[in-house]
Amino acid sequence: MVNLELSVSTGHPELVATIASEIAASGPIPFARFMELALYHPQFGYYMRSTPPAHERIGWRGDFYTSSDVHPILGQALAAQAEQMYRLLGLPHSFTIVEMGPGKGLLAKHILETCAHRYPLFFQHLRYVLIDRSPAMREMQRRNLAPWLDRPDLLAWADDLSTVAPHGLTGLLFSNELVDSFPVHRVQVTAEGTKELWVDHRDGQFIECLKPLSSDALAEHLDRLNPEWPEGYRTEINLRALDWMKELAQHLDRGFVLTIDYGHTAQDLYRSDRKGGTFLCYSQQSVNEDPFLRVGGQDMTAHVDFSCLAATGEEQGLQTTGFTNQMSFLMGLGVEQMIAKLEQDSPEFNAAIHLLKPNGMGTTFKVLIQHKGLVRPELDGLQYKPFFGSVLATQSAA
Numbered sequence: 001m002v003n004l005e006l007s008v009s010t011g012h013p014e015l016v017a018t019i020a021s022e023i024a025a026s027g028p029i030p031f032a033r034f035m036e037l038a039l040y041h042p043q044f045g046y047y048m049r050s051t052p053p054a055h056e057r058i059g060w061r062g063d064f065y066t067s068s069d070v071h072p073i074l075g076q077a078l079a080a081q082a083e084q085m086y087r088l089l090g091l092p093h094s095f096t097i098v099e100m101g102p103g104k105g106l107l108a109k110h111i112l113e114t115c116a117h118r119y120p121l122f123f124q125h126l127r128y129v130l131i132d133r134s135p136a137m138r139e140m141q142r143r144n145l146a147p148w149l150d151r152p153d154l155l156a157w158a159d160d161l162s163t164v165a166p167h168g169l170t171g172l173l174f175s176n177e178l179v180d181s182f183p184v185h186r187v188q189v190t191a192e193g194t195k196e197l198w199v200d201h202r203d204g205q206f207i208e209c210l211k212p213l214s215s216d217a218l219a220e221h222l223d224r225l226n227p228e229w230p231e232g233y234r235t236e237i238n239l240r241a242l243d244w245m246k247e248l249a250q251h252l253d254r255g256f257v258l259t260i261d262y263g264h265t266a267q268d269l270y271r272s273d274r275k276g277g278t279f280l281c282y283s284q285q286s287v288n289e290d291p292f293l294r295v296g297g298q299d300m301t302a303h304v305d306f307s308c309l310a311a312t313g314e315e316q317g318l319q320t321t322g323f324t325n326q327m328s329f330l331m332g333l334g335v336e337q338m339i340a341k342l343e344q345d346s347p348e349f350n351a352a353i354h355l356l357k358p359n360g361m362g363t364t365f366k367v368l369i370q371h372k373g374l375v376r377p378e379l380d381g382l383q384y385k386p387f388f389g390s391v392l393a394t395q396s397a398a
């Protein structure tokens with residue numbers, strides 16, 4: 001919980017001034033608007049600036065690291081999974097992988113390298129498209145993908161899905177740690193009902209205040225969740241994730257959606273003992289809960305509600321293929337054999353094991369796969385299911 005007494009609004013001076021002047025002009029803003037500006041203000045937002053360089057944001061020496069910084073095995077496993085999807089789709093003439101929010105582009109690099117070496121037929125028919133809203137991150141992706149830049153038939157960047165395949169796409173829409181970086185609404189249960197956190201600016205400081213819900217969409221979403229949260233309970237609602245899922249469903253003609261992220265089923269995410277929510281800020285490999293520190297200089301995230309993603313997909317024509325965690329996903333795709341080739345206790349071996357840790361990345365990260373235009377596809381990545389029954393509640397049998 002943010003301690004208002006100790007909270008000091010530090011951060012990128014122009015960004016702080018921009019947010020403060022928006023508040024001065026029209027009053028407090030919903031927390032989701034504050035997070036949008038802090039991370040994605042076109043000039044000063046955390047992800048949008050070219051200084052510091054992108055590698056100082058994401059990576060071992062940056063604010064936080066992702067699986068692709070740890071070891072190429074996730075990219076190698078994803079390449080194997082995509083190749084199986086290509087076969088299940090009947091070897092289409094063109095199979096497009098769209099990676100959304102690719103960060104530094106390392107997963108793309110690992111996937112392309114693996115496909116080029118291990119799956120020549122698939123590689124011949126593969127088109128890889130990256131969508132990232134940050135020009136600074138796109139620049140970093142270009143650097144990491146330099147060997148493929150002279151192959152526009154293979155590798156391309158797009159602003160959004162409508163430009164990738166105006167008439168629907170065959171292939172795989174994929175993301176790793178994208179959805180947890182969408183701006184979230186934060187809500188708190190009070191004696192007068194559920195209120196939303198808004199951000200005000202007083203005496204040179206950002207402060208939070210509780211006000212009525214900012215939109216009907218948020219109220220409707222909370223009605224659908226129908227929670228029994230105790231007074232004081234605080235959590236996050238990621239409405240952007242639902243719009244994003246609708247967009248994916250609209251643009252996928254035949255194929256799969258594969259989403260990897262920190263997250264839980266709704267049942268787990270909204271447990272009554274998780275009463276502070278999952279909102280966190282990352283800076284220089286340390287974690288805090290104060291969004292008003294280093295505004296524009298630290299990442300902000302909230303865990304993903306996978307039940308809601310699956311339900312929204314189903315309403316829009318995407319069947320839920322399965323839900324698992326990163327450890328089981330990697331095991332299903334033969335990671336044991338990949339690791340057996342590494343020298344035991346070498347840095348590479350230890351890094352690969354890190355991705356599988358049962359009390360770490362192996363289980364905190366979940367993998368949701370959805371499909372359209374196929375009947376009951378069986379995927380290697382979903383062989384091992386750590387969850388019982390219809391854990392997503394909305395999981396379909398089709």
Ligand SMILES: C[S@@+](CC[C@H](N)C(=O)[O-])C[C@H]1O[C@@H](n2cnc3c(N)ncnc32)[C@H](O)[C@@H]1O
Nearest residue numbers: 047066068101102103131132133134137176177
């Ligand atoms: C945490 S990073 C993802 C890291 C990366 N996928 C990896 O595996 O290392 C989030 C990325 O998503 C991008 N992003 C955020 N919102 C986006 C959106 N709506 N569409 C496309 N990219 C987005 C950010 O610019 C950033 O590059």
